[in-house]
Amino acid sequence: MGSENEALDDGPFYHGTKADLRVGDLLTAGFRSNYRPEIVMNHIYFTALRDGAGLAAELAAGDGEPRVYLVEPTGPFENDPNVTDKKFPGNPTRSYRSSEPLRVVGEIRDWTRLAPEALQEWRDRISAMRDSRAEIIN
Structure with missing residues (x-):
């Protein structure tokens, strides 16, 4: 393994959100954190795990699907x-991050949805993190 910042994957990569996007759209940094909304993020985050992106999508701010x-x-x-x-x-x-945009190349529909109880456990963890003022490296 190389340096601690050397990315370990070549892809494919996924991003979870509640935004309705089209192929060719660019995802950029500069939006509020889903985990600490008072922080505007300097990076756009993504993962090489399809279901990890699904979890991020379910936890994302907003009312969209x-x-x-x-x-x-x-x-x-x-x-x-x-x-x-x-x-x-x-x-x-x-999990990875970039200060440069991500280009949408398709939508993935076969990701694993969490059971309502499991999703609530994740929301409770996020809430506890907000309350503890856990640090986000931005």
């Missing part, structure tokens, strides 16, 4: 420092 998109980075990217080696050794969540 959760969606998972197949995306391709348009520039350099790195391991997400919010989970890599900070909370988990290596990058088992296969």
Whole structure:
């Protein structure tokens, strides 16, 4: 393995959101964090795990339908420092971030939805993180 910031995947990559997007659309940084809404993010986040993007879609802010998109980075990217080696050794969540846009290349419809109880557990974890003022590396 290379440096701690060396990305471990070549793709495919996925992004979960409640936004209704089209092929060719660009996802960019500069939006509020889903986990700490008072923070405007300097990066756009994505994963090499389809169902990980599904979880992010279900937890995303907004009222839209959760969606998972197949995306391709348009520039350099790195391991997400919010989970890599900070909370988990290596990058088992296969999570990444970039300050450059992601291009939507398709929508994925066969991702695993969480049971309502499991989704509520995740929402409770997010709420506890907000209350504890856990740090987000931006």
